[in-house]
Amino acid sequence: MTAYLDHNASTPIDGRVLDEMLPYLRFHYGNPSSVYRQGRIARQAIETARQQVALLVNAHPSQVVFTSGGTEANNLALKGSVVAPKCVAVSAVEHASVLASAQQLAIEACQLVRIEVDEDGLITEAAMSRALASGPKLVSIMLANNETGVIQDVARWADMAVSAGALVHTDAVQAVGKVEVDFSALGVQLLSLSSHKLYGPKGVGALVLDKRVELAAQMVGGGQEQGYRSGTENVAAIVGFGKAAELARLELQPRRLHTINLRQRLLQQLSQIETVAVFAGQVECLPNTVFLAVPGIDGEALLMEMDRADIAVSSGSACDSQKSGASQTLLAMGVDESLARCAVRVSIGKDNTDQDVDAFVSVVKQQIKALQENAMLAWA
Numbered sequence: 143m144t145a146y147l148d149h150n151a152s153t154p155i156d157g158r159v160l161d162e163m164l165p166y167l168r169f170h171y172g173n174p175s176s177v178y179r180q181g182r183i184a185r186q187a188i189e190t191a192r193q194q195v196a197l198l199v200n201a202h203p204s205q206v207v208f209t210s211g212g213t214e215a216n217n218l219a220l221k222g223s224v225v226a227p228k229c230v231a232v233s234a235v236e237h238a239s240v241l242a243s244a245q246q247l248a249i250e251a252c253q254l255v256r257i258e259v260d261e262d263g264l265i266t267e268a269a270m271s272r273a274l275a276s277g278p279k280l281v282s283i284m285l286a287n288n289e290t291g292v293i294q295d296v297a298r299w300a301d302m303a304v305s306a307g308a309l310v311h312t313d314a315v316q317a318v319g320k321v322e323v324d325f326s327a328l329g330v331q332l333l334s335l336s337s338h339k340l341y342g343p344k345g346v347g348a349l350v351l352d353k354r355v356e357l358a359a360q361m362v363g364g365g366q367e368q369g370y371r372s373g374t375e376n377v378a379a380i381v382g383f384g385k386a387a388e389l390a391r392l393e394l395q396p397r398r399l400h401t402i403n404l405r406q407r408l409l410q411q412l413s414q415i416e417t418v419a420v421f422a423g424q425v426e427c428l429p430n431t432v433f434l435a436v437p438g439i440d441g442e443a444l445l446m447e448m449d450r451a452d453i454a455v456s457s458g459s460a461c462d463s464q465k466s467g468a469s470q471t472l473l474a475m476g477v478d479e480s481l482a483r484c485a486v487r488v489s490i491g492k493d494n495t496d497q498d499v500d501a502f503v504s505v506v507k508q509q510i511k512a513l514q515e516n517a518m519l520a521w522a
């Protein structure tokens with residue numbers, strides 16, 4: 143049986159979500175922009191999903207713009223809100239879709255400011271003040287990091303940034319469904335979501351926005367999604383996202399408790415192994431994520447050994463899987479490159495068991511033993 147411990151990369155679709163989607167693939171094929179009955183059925187389903195997603199993050203349904211996922215939501219937030227070349231500040235530990243969007247803006251003569259993090263992966267007041275001194279028009283700070291799971295105090299930084307005259311975007315893709323996310327309380331103007339991180343289908347997400355923000359569409363055409371994002375809506379996927387959002391809201395606490403317990407079990411077992419390093423172990427993290435390294439064992443090699451034992455983990459962000467090398471998040475935290483190359487991420491989900499965690503630890507122990515035996519042989 144596969145021990146799937148890579149839920150920050152993607153989650154299995156919930157059976158209840160799939161059941162909700164199937165009629166929209168089989169029967170209700172109308173274009174939601176069509177005025178006849180088939181079209182109206184599809185339109186109604188989209189609007190129900192919009193309400194479900196809005197409820198999950200305490201926003202108004204009209205603030206939800208469906209996109210093709212977290213990547214598109216991040217691109218739209220950054221490129222759409224900075225209409226003229228200005229200055230953008232992004233944290234050093236953002237997902238590639240935020241960093242690459244900011245870099246694209248920089249090519250177009252927009253000043254790019256990096257908000258540094260400390261050794262725990264957290265933004266500090268000093269770093270924030272330094273970044274704001276450049277006068278950014280947009281600040282982007284992720285709510286929870288996909289690799290370390292570290293949660294930033296976005297409400298605090300948003301308050302500072304808004305007072306300094308900036309718009310604030312937060313990438314909440316990893317946070318939502320794992321911890322409470324409240325768009326209004328965070329005080330941000332733009333917030334990105336992705337369905338496949340919360341047991342919904344892939345290829346659908348949303349940008350939640352304060353309607354006072356002047357947002358330039360990146361995809362133009364038929365004017366769907368209130369003109370923010372043209373293109374015929376992926377009705378079944380949006381329906382699935384809505385159902386997944388509803389379940390995430392209703393089941394947040396039991397899911398949280400379940401993953402906290404398993405995470406504790408993992409951390410407790412890892413703490414017995416002298417050589418294992420856990421990154422950002424002392425700060426507020428997602429309840430499901432542990433980022434660790436075994437010095438001397440390359441992360442990719444450990445991942446392969448795990449795969450042989452039918453255990454799925456990641457050696458970094460799956461969305462960065464085309465790139466090899468050390469985790470940029472760890473390097474930004476000042477972790478030595480040789481240790482950063484050994485990093486492996488475990489991200490627990492609602493259906494994992496004690497056995498999954500124990501199986502992971504057992505392979506870690508075997509690999510350390512093999513490493514020690516090889517070292518002994520080299521000495522002999």
Ligand SMILES: Cc1ncc(COP(=O)(O)O)c(C=O)c1O
Pocket residue numbers: 150151210211212213214216237239284286287288313315316335336337338345346347459460461
């Ligand atoms: C923090 C973060 N933002 C954005 C994304 C991209 O989301 P999507 O896969 O829906 O494009 C990911 C995916 O891993 C992520 O972890």
